[in-house]
Amino acid sequence: MKFAFYPGCSLESSAKEYKESTLLAAESLGLELEEIPDWICCGSTPAHMSDELLGIALPAYSLLLAKQMDTDGVLVTCASCYSRLKAANHAILNDGTMKKKVAEALGEEYDGGVPVRHMLELTSDAIAQPGFDEKITRKLSGLKVASYYGCLLVRPPEITGFDDPEDPQSLDRLVAALGAEPVDWRYKVECCGAALAFSQVDIVRKLSGEILQDAKDTEADVVIVACPLCHSNLDLRQRNIEKYLGIDLEVPVLYFTQLLGLAFGYSAAELGLGKHEINPVPVLRKRGINI
Amino acid sequence: MARIGVFICWCGSNIASTVDVKAVAEAAADFPGVAHSVEYKYMCSDPGQTLIRQAIKEKQLTGLVVAACSPRMHEPTFRRAALESGMNPYLVEMANIREHCSWVHEDRAEATTKALETVRMLVEKVRRNTPLEEIRVPVTKRALVIGGGVAGIQAGLDIISAGIPVTVVERTPSIGGHMSQLDETFPTLDCSQCILTPKMVELSQSPLTTIYTYSEIEEVTGYVGNFKVKIRQKAKTVDHVKCTGCGICVEKCPAKVPSEFECGLADRKAIYVPFPQAIPNKPVIDRPNCIYFAKGKCGVCKKICPAEAIDYDVEDTIVEEEVGAIVVATGYDLIDRALYGEYGYGKIADVVDGLQFERMLSASGPTGGKLIKPSTGETPKTVVFVQCVGSRDDSKGIPYCSRICCMYTAKHAMLFKHKVKDGKAYIFYIDVRAGGKGYEEFVKRAVDEDRVVYLRGRVSRIFEKNGTVFVKGSDTISGQQVEIRADLVVLATAVAASDGARQLAQKLRIGFDQHGFLTEAHPKLRPVETNTPGVYLAGTCQAPKDIPDTVSQASAAASKVLGLLSSDELVREPLVAHVSESVCISCFACEDTCPYGAIERVEWKDPETGLTTEIARVNPGICEGCGACIPVCRPKAVDLRGFSEEQIYSEINALSDMFKVKR
Ligand SMILES: Cc1cc2nc3c(=O)[nH]c(=O)nc-3n(C[C@H](O)[C@H](O)[C@H](O)COP(=O)(O)OP(=O)(O)OC[C@H]3O[C@@H](n4cnc5c(N)ncnc54)[C@H](O)[C@@H]3O)c2cc1C
Ligand code: SF4
């Protein structure tokens, strides 16, 4: 299958390792990716919070570009981009006036029909395929993994439409399929504070702190995420949270694609494991993972 | 030659102020076929009717058009007046120039034209009316009640009290329904079993009652007054005639499964009586869980039964009954627990639902009435109750309010505090809906006397951490996020239609909504009837409700049944479809279309050719005259009496003629 790849802004900067690991994992899974030429920012929270049309037209622009490519749809990795691209399709398909307004804004009509898939959806499909096990070359057994979904990946269900919005399982199933051990914890869909990181950091420290604390209490070795913003709140800010809350966390946070890449045998350097604030390598080694 | 009489009513000023009634009467006098045309202030009044009666005789009228209000209002009045003067009542038509004209228009000239057009159409129609006779069908004086919960029991009791026999079909091994699982009931806290059991006994002991437990409806044919019902009696494997109910088989049976009646809080045997007060109080074997049926070995119950009542070889049997009316009382289920993964329901032992809590409260329940934490058996000190679990939650596809949970949650919290004096009870709620008699007072008692703490907000997550259950939610009044350590959590899960309600509705040809609740004929004015004559609704199968409302509806349904069965014959309007035999091409498109199942297949011998073919026939006892079969009949073999194609086209033609004149 071939997909038009929409990396989104974060994957070009703070989440480079998400991009690299996604490209590697996709290759192993036999997914062909071609980046959408001249894609633009989806607008994320600021756009749709300030202007509804802007929030729809920005992602629609990139979708229109993707439409001209000969692919099976668009592949996204960032939960926020995913949410916005899907919201654009949803709005254009269900609201004739919005469709018209978007067409005026873009100077061209877009029908809302380009399929948008998250890398996790495609991975979930892949693990169900025969032959998946043969791709696994590195043993992850014994590694306890807390899957963190955040708010946007599976919500609102009428837009994202995959997995249970309150008790999702797709990451957990992936962890199990890779031979690692999914832990049952409480904070898998609690909010990390998201973009409040720019305006009300205290809230982010508190919310993300609770998430990390629960992962630690559940004795998870690592947390996996599927969103660059979640990652930056949970990982980049972790030292700051420790200081602010006066606690000791030391919980490594990986992108699920990095875990996938590890299982497929890529090296720590290839997967960008060194790019994290909390170094995951010691705990991985401790669990007998050969890196 | 048609001699039509036209009678224009003023309806006081209701019509006359907007429609020039005199002009209409004068113009109508010149319509083809009209022999007499007058207006009068109140046609429905005694002098008005006399005017009509005299005109019929004096002018030898052959049909009437009364231009007045809606036929829903006074068609019966004018038909009766015609009958009194010896005219067939189906030669009377009404032109609605009030609701359809004077009330909805302002311009007098336009309204007058429209009134005239309406009269003209009806004149053309009535010229083609034929005398019709009412349809009379015999009535079987027996009623069927489907579902043996309190709704079915009450309906059954009320019907037998009038001397009409009743057949009750209950799916489980005992009648009683959910009410038999309850402990004490709001708003009076009387013991559920104590008020239900006497009713169960009274119903079962009446010589007028036949109860089929462990049975379901297989097929329903026929029509109002004359239903034929096939009932599947699932093989009980225990001969209830021989069985003495000694219970020794139950004691010795080695196969254990979670008890449905105890909501999984205790086990039952494969051969079982669901609860001590069950009626009948004789066991059945649950074959899928029986060792003998799984492995061909065991047979303990057969060996031990002193009455030799066990027979592994019996099969399901089908019994047929004829009944005149049907009451559907199939009740409710609680929603599937899988819908709320985030509340740990089914995963965390100390999270239970309302019915499980009732069983724990009950002195005859699995804990003997002691409240416990299922995980440890200890007495819970802090109990958190969560209302609206599923109900009023669009994201779970259940927009409706379950109506009973606010009340039973107040009851639960109250009963908990009565049992655990130093306990703490918290209730998360969205609103407290306590609209019944004595209900608000009941909730207030929970707050004032029993110190139950109400927290207004939703729970986002319930989880277990190191053996403790945490309930995380918001308290929207203090504007804070709260987290409560609970020993026990009780979820007020939404009431849903009972499993299989949709399939049953299809067999009965009655409607159901998108949630599977059965639909009444009119939400306000016909709340216990369905759209299929002779089929009535009682209790929670129609919508969530409490016991008082369930019982009221059951009595209402019973009185409808008794009204129907009180006469020997049913009289129906003859405005039904009929098939002209020689035109029918046996495609049976009408059969697929008819929503009431009124089309039958009959053998017909063509008098010209002498050949016999199978053709369609309309059963006038079932046909509702909806006309759905008419457009699908390609050779136009089927037509509607009183609304024939010819009549309808003549109306349309009359109207288009008038338009031509206007242009
Ligand atoms: C936790 C809880 C507490 C409650 N407490 C109170 C209270 O204190 N006070 C109060 O007023 N109300 C209370 N209620 C509500 C009460 O349970 C209902 O109002 C009442 O039981 C409704 O009776 P019913 O006959 O309509 O339905 P049910 O009790 O559900 O009976 C329906 C019967 O039909 C049978 N059936 C179903 N489908 C078929 C079929 N296809 N063929 C044959 N048989 C079938 C079922 O087996 C069952 O026996 C409570 C409810 C709950 C959940
Ligand atoms: S055969 Fe055995 S398992 Fe089955 S009901 Fe009888 S005793 Fe129980």
Ligand code: SF4
């Ligand atoms: S009765 Fe009360 S708790 Fe139940 S759904 Fe309605 S509002 Fe919610």
